[in-house]
Each structure stands twice: as structure tokens, then as C-alpha cells.
Amino acid sequence: MGFYFLSVILSVEAGTMLCEAIAVAVPNIRTAYQLIPAVIFLNFAFSGIFVKTPTLPLGSKWLPVISLFRWTVEAQSINMFEADTALVCVDQFYFCTYEAFMTIFGWSTNSKSYCLWVIIINLVAYRVAILLAQMFKTFAQRGRRQFREGIKENENLYTANF
Numbered sequence: 001m002g003f004y005f006l007s008v009i010l011s012v013e014a015g016t017m018l019c020e021a022i023a024v025a026v027p028n029i030r031t032a033y034q035l036i037p038a039v040i041f042l043n044f045a046f047s048g049i050f051v052k053t054p055t056l057p058l059g060s061k062w063l064p065v066i067s068l069f070r071w072t073v074e075a076q077s078i079n080m081f082e083a084d085t086a087l088v089c090v091d092q093f094y095f096c097t098y099e100a101f102m103t104i105f106g107w108s109t110n111s112k113s114y115c116l117w118v119i120i121i122n123l124v125a126y127r128v129a130i131l132l133a134q135m136f137k138t139f140a141q142r143g144r145r146q147f148r149e150g151i152k153e154n155e156n157l158y159t160a161n162f
Helices: 002-023 029-047 070-080 097-105 112-141
Strands: none
Touching: 002 029, 002 070, 002 112, 029 070, 070 097, 070 112
């Protein structure tokens, strides 16, 4: 249960960092409202659950690699079924339900600790992207003069005129 909670918490945190990185990097809030659902949908669609990795064209095989959902679901599947002795394996036909399940989604070569490390790397990468975007915005606006229309030089900005 510890691995389950750790991987889910890290995945939620990485997803939050991804959304925050998008919100910081775009010029206005409307663009963020449009871009965040699109990126989340692409993460979900190419996780291997809806669009199977083996069915993708050669040029787009990299899409499941960047999906947070893929690494979370793969880690949970490995954690849940890897050591299950009740799974059916027919040695005569070289068939095992666990291996077939993992191969269908394109998840057959990784371990659950590898999946956890990929989630942590995504978390760190998104956090670095947030910091870089915030630094860029801070340095880009430093020294830039803000003009306000309709305000005269000698007018006090902090008192209301009634």
C-alpha cells in the first residue's frame, strides 16, 4: 500500500506542476484555460489505455513516453499483478495473462521502481520549467515602463476622486 500511495501522490503533484508550468508560460489566462485541458487529454489519450502503444505509427511512438498517466497506471498494474500467483500461465502455449496484459498496452519492459523514477523526473522537470518561466517573466518586465492612460503627472494615484 505504501508504493500505491507514494506513486499516486507523486503523480498528482507532477500533474499539478505540469498545469502550473503551462499557466506560468502562457501570456494570458484564457490561453491557459484552453491549453491545460488539451495537454491533459493528450496525456490521458496516449497513456496506452485508449490508444495502444503498439498501434501507433512510427513517428509518434514517443507520445506514451511523456504521459504521466501511463507511468502511474503502469506502476500500479505492475505493483498489483506482478507477484500474483493466481494469474493463469499456460506454459505449453507460452501464454501468461500478466505478460499479455502488459504487452497489449506496451508496458512490458519496465519495473515499478523505474516508473516511479520517471514520475519523479517529470515532477522535477515541470518544476524547473515553472522556475525558468517565472524568471523569464521577471527579467522581461524589469525596467519596462508601465503607462497608464488618463493619469496626469501631478495627480495622486492613491486617493479616490469623488
